[in-house]
Amino acid sequence: MVQQDFLEWAANKIRRGRPPSGTGKLDLGELPPDLRLSVPDVQQLHQELASRLGGVDLVLTDNRRRMVTVKKRKGRYRMRLHHMFVGCDEATLDALACLAGGGADMSEARSLIKDYISENRDEISFDVEPDEVDGKGEHHDLDKLLGKWRQRLGHGELDEVVITWGRYGRGRRTIRFGSFDFDRKLIRIHPALDESWVPEFFVEFVVYHELLHALYPPKEAASRRVVHTEEFRRREKDFPRFEEAIAWERANLTRFMER
Ligand SMILES: [Zn+2]
Structure with a gap:
């Protein structure tokens, strides 16, 4: 996907705010401008989380120190996720939802997420491009x-x-x-x-x-x-x-x- 398309789509998304579906807000404003992500994959991540938790305000970040944070305020989930979770598997989605919703298997969810992070860490570029x-x-x-x-x-x-x-x-x-x-x-x-x-x-x-x-x-x-x-x-x-x-x-x- 072309970078420009993604940025335009992201800008529109931010302007329009909450979509009618009740999925929640999607905020991509913290991502670096040169990051390439697939739009359908970003939307899918958001929808998958929303279908499990019922409405999630999702902020995708480039924060390597805090890859996952979840808060629940006024009955709504607010998740901040590192963009490495775009395109993650079902088990990881379940684990993220479990972590947010305070499911019974918190420790298992945590270790699943940790595994996902360590497996995908290499794909994040830590190198500084000239x-x-x-x-x-x-x-x-x-x-x-x-x-x-x-x-x-x-x-x-x-x-x-x-x-x-x-x-x-x-x-x-x-x-x-x-x-x-x-x-x-x-x-x-x-x-x-x-x-x-x-x-x-x-x-x-x-x-x-x-x-x-x-x-x-x-x-x-x-x-x-x-x-x-x-x-x-x-x-x-x-x-x-x-x-x-x-x-x-x-x-x-x-x-x-x-x-
Ligand atoms: Zn200082």
């Missing part, structure tokens, strides 16, 4: 900044880290200057930083912060996930212009929000 990344901005060169710190921090595992300017999201009221994708070892820097009035040392600080995530992964502590561990925070302060960077951020945050 045309996905572009660190060369109009004002700041992210590859240069990454290269500098990769060398200084001197760990072999940082060789795999790649960096790119991100894209502008829709209608956000907060701004996140950078993010680190642990699976893909990909740093994304917010495009709002690619401005002449943003000093290079600040961009560098954001790059440094994200790179530290590769060295100090999150820790699970008492059912809570600590992303910025104590050690992380200590190393963050090693940045030569740390205080200055924090002060600059504080002084200029509103300027980012105004755009």
Whole structure:
């Protein structure tokens, strides 16, 4: 199926919202624009789940960390599923429905879903395609900044880290200057930083912060996930212009929000 068709169909689907059948809403807005999925398979997944649970608002995601989440609110199921479940077999559909509906065989359902995920994991591309990344901005060169710190921090595992300017999201009221994708070892820097009035040392600080995530992964502590561990925070302060960077951020945050 041609990519354009899928995107147009997805856009229509989102515009039209809830279909008359009572199947529930289908939201494909979180999928990456270059993902190729078969429309009939997507519809079938939605219908199969709805026929088992009686109306499901389904959000397909590209979230590799949380492949399945289900909530029941006001008698309606809201499922977020990784797109790898498109085209899954009957047993997996039953297991997903069981998990959502709190069926008797929860543990069996869970292990079935885990099996499905581990079998299909390889089909998800964790590799970063070369045309996905572009660190060369109009004002700041992210590859240069990454290269500098990769060398200084001197760990072999940082060789795999790649960096790119991100894209502008829709209608956000907060701004996140950078993010680190642990699976893909990909740093994304917010495009709002690619401005002449943003000093290079600040961009560098954001790059440094994200790179530290590769060295100090999150820790699970008492059912809570600590992303910025104590050690992380200590190393963050090693940045030569740390205080200055924090002060600059504080002084200029509103300027980012105004755009
Ligand atoms: Zn962070």
